[in-house]
Amino acid sequence: MKFFFPDSQDQISPFFNFDAEEHPVHRVRQRDDRYAHEVLRRTPYNGMLVSKAIVDGVMDRGSKFTEAQRGRIYRTGAHDFYRLKNRRHHLEIMGDCGAFAYVDEEEPPYSLDEVIGFYEGVGLDLGVSMDHIVFAYLTEAHKKKGLEVDPDWVRRQELTIDIAGRFFKEVRTQRCGFAPIAVAHGWSPESYQKAVKELQKIGYKQIAMGGMVPLRTKDVTDVLRAVAEVRRASTEFHLLGVTRTSSMPEFKSLGVTSFDSTSPFRQAFMDDTDNYYSLETTYVALRVPQTDGNPALKRRIKAGELDQMVAIKAERNCLKVLRAFDHDKATIDKAVSALRSYEKIYETKGRDRSDSYRRTLTAAPWKSCKCGICEDVGIEVMIFRGAERNKRRGFHNLAIFKRRLDRTFRTHS
Ligand SMILES: [Zn+2]
Numbered sequence: 001m002k003f004f005f006p007d008s009q010d011q012i013s014p015f016f017n018f019d020a021e022e023h024p025v026h027r028v029r030q031r032d033d034r035y036a037h038e039v040l041r042r043t044p045y046n047g048m049l050v051s052k053a054i055v056d057g058v059m060d061r062g063s064k065f066t067e068a069q070r071g072r073i074y075r076t077g078a079h080d081f082y083r084l085k086n087r088r089h090h091l092e093i094m095g096d097c098g099a100f101a102y103v104d105e106e107e108p109p110y111s112l113d114e115v116i117g118f119y120e121g122v123g124l125d126l127g128v129s130m131d132h133i134v135f136a137y138l139t140e141a142h143k144k145k146g147l148e149v150d151p152d153w154v155r156r157q158e159l160t161i162d163i164a165g166r167f168f169k170e171v172r173t174q175r176c177g178f179a180p181i182a183v184a185h186g187w188s189p190e191s192y193q194k195a196v197k198e199l200q201k202i203g204y205k206q207i208a209m210g211g212m213v214p215l216r217t218k219d220v221t222d223v224l225r226a227v228a229e230v231r232r233a234s235t236e237f238h239l240l241g242v243t244r245t246s247s248m249p250e251f252k253s254l255g256v257t258s259f260d261s262t263s264p265f266r267q268a269f270m271d272d273t274d275n276y277y278s279l280e281t282t283y284v285a286l287r288v289p290q291t292d293g294n295p296a297l298k299r300r301i302k303a304g305e306l307d308q309m310v311a312i313k314a315e316r317n318c319l320k321v322l323r324a325f326d327h328d329k330a331t332i333d334k335a336v337s338a339l340r341s342y343e344k345i346y347e348t349k350g351r352d353r354s355d356s357y358r359r360t361l362t363a364a365p366w367k368s369c370k371c372g373i374c375e376d377v378g379i380e381v382m383i384f385r386g387a388e389r390n391k392r393r394g395f396h397n398l399a400i401f402k403r404r405l406d407r408t409f410r411t412h413s
Contacts, residue, residue, distance in 0.1 A: 001252055001409055002046035003402060004094055004260035007082070008054065009064050011035055012395065016388045018380045030069070035082060036265075036395040037091070041372035044398035047091050047125075049260045050078060052110065052118045053098025059109055061101065077123035094260075095119045095178070096128035096240075099210070103133045107159070112170055124178045126206070129167040131183035132156040133211050137219055138188050149187060157185050157195055160210075165202050181206040181238065189226030196227045200235060208238040217244050221251075228254040245401075248408055264401035268394035269384065273356065276382060276393055277400040278365045279407070284356040285384035285393060286339060288318045289346055293386070297346050306345065314342040319383075325361065326379035332361045371399040 011033035015024045024032075037043045055070060057063035063070060073081040084091045095118065102109050108130045119127035134153045164182040171180045182199040184207050186192035192209065199207050209227070212220055220242060227237070231254075239251065239259035248256075267274050268285070275285035291297055291311045300306040321338040324330035340354050366374040366381050373392050374381050381392050 001248055001256070001405065002092075002258035003405060004047040004049045004092075004258060005036070005045040005265070005398065006049040006051070006260055006262050008262070009069075010265065010391055010394070012039065012388060012391050014039065018377065018389075021386070030072075036398050038083060039372055040395060040399045041370065042399065042402070043087075043089070043091065044395070044402045045091075046258070047094060048078075048082060048084070049094045049096060050122070050124070051096050051098030051101070052115065053101035055122070056118065058098065058101045059105075074121050079123065081122070092125040094126040094128065094181070095122070095124040097130045099131050099133050099183075103135065108132050108163070112163070112166055115167070116170055116174065116176060119178050120174075120176055126181055127171070127176070127178040128181045128208055129160075129164040129183060131160045131163070131185060131210055134185040134187055135211060135214075136187050137211075137215055139219065149191075153187050153191075157191065160185050161195060161198050161202075164199055164204070168202050168204065179206060180204065181208050183208045183210040183240070184227070185210050186223070189222045192223045193226040193230055196235075197230050200230070200232055205232075205234050206236050206238065208240050209242075210240045212239065213241040215242075217247055220244065221247065221254075224251060224254040224256065231255045245404055245408060248405065252409075264397040265391075265394035268397050269390035275384065276360070276365065277397045277404075278363075278369075279400060279404060283360045283363065283365060283382075284353060286318075286322060286357060286360060286379075286382050287353070287384040288315060288322070288339070288342065289385060291315050294346055296348050311342075311345050314338075314345055318342050322379050322383065326367075332358060335361055366396075369396065369400075371396050373399075 013023050013027060013032060014034050015027070015032065037045070054064045055073060065073070078093045079085050082093070084093070097108065097110060097115060110130060115130050134156045136150065136153055138147060138149065160183055168180055182202070182204040184192055184195035184199060186195050196207055209223065212223070235255065236257040237255045239256055241261060242259055243261035243263050264277065268276070273284050274282035276283040289297070291308070297306070297311055301308045301311065318338045321330050321335050325332070325335040336354050336357050339357050340352070343353060360382065366379060369375070373396050377392060380389050381396055383389050
């Protein structure tokens with residue numbers, strides 16, 4: 001089971017100074033900053049996914065790449081750009097159009113020439129045909145309630161299949177260097193099954209299942225069971241944006257060979273509770289927001305409800321006590337009480353995370369983690385604060401996620 005990680009230009013600055021909260025003076029982002037596969041002890045994914053929408057932008061929305069970065073990825077190719085060349089194992093790079101970016105449009109925004117020009121231009125291994133997401137799913141309960149198929153869903157499905165047909169022909173005629181992947185869209189097991197049948201008829205051997213991100217695991221399984229019935233022996237399925245680690249063995253038995261996901265990375269700083277992964281569980285990260293970067297705090301200080309110095313003192317005390325705790329020079333009680341004192345100042349919803357913090361500090365999982373980041377920065381990885389700490393925790397999660405995945409398949413094979 002291959003795991004592809006979608007790139008969103010998430011890198012860390014390896015020489016960031018946590019005490020001074022500063023980057024090195026001579027930092028050159030492009031030269032110095034590092035991707036997850038460069039700082040973790042083991043490569044945390046089997047491949048990367050890069051979207052045309054992110055590199056080239058889509059319609060009026062700009063690209064996540066600077067002009068200089070765009071120039072470079074087209075000049076040197078994606079493998080060189082991501083510094084993935086000359087590795088022991090070749091890491092595949094898959095390209096797609098980034099259909100979420102234009103989901104609200106009537107039609108996908110690019111011409112086929114533009115899509116193929118991107119995949120060939122940056123030298124990808126795999127290229128996903130341009131698709132248009134069907135954002136709906138009809139469960140049996142919906143159907144009983146009388147909900148019907150929207151003609152726009154059918155239009156989007158047919159459009160996606162039509163584009164896939166032309167894409168497949170062009171890739172052949174132009175003898176492109178990448179392998180083409182089609183996307184199946186649908187709104188029920190039967191409709192996904194129909195899409196897969198048609199895409200196989202065109203000649204596709206790799207089919208990505210799209211629009212499944214919001215589906216319940218049961219619905220994903222129902223769809224996969226339906227498409228497995230019509231799957232040719234040589235057809236491989238990819239799950240776009242779906243991570244259900246515990247169901248992966250079943251997905252595999254239904255023909256899924258790969259998937260992509262950002263959630264292990266994003267949970268580090270987006271999730272309310274599951275911020276730091278371990279092999280067995282997850283932990284809440286220790287929130288120490290920057291006084292001058294927190295909008296709610298700034299507002300209260302401006303309104304005169306809060307003395308800025310009191311907030312800054314509580315914030316600094318948290319960092320000091322947490323670092324002391326990491327060196328066995330402060331107790332858990334002291335650390336929890338410092339965090340709680342500051343939480344009372346910045347927390348607007350009256351939340352008290354003391355118990356979760358105690359659980360995190362008691363286990364102190366970063367102390368025994370050998371991912372390549374935890375042993376380097378210690379407790380900083382567990383502090384929910386600023387991009388340099390939060391992204392490091394995201395990278396750590398990727399490492400653990402990959403290990404969980406490998407373990408799942410070891411025990412099931
Ligand atoms: Zn770690």
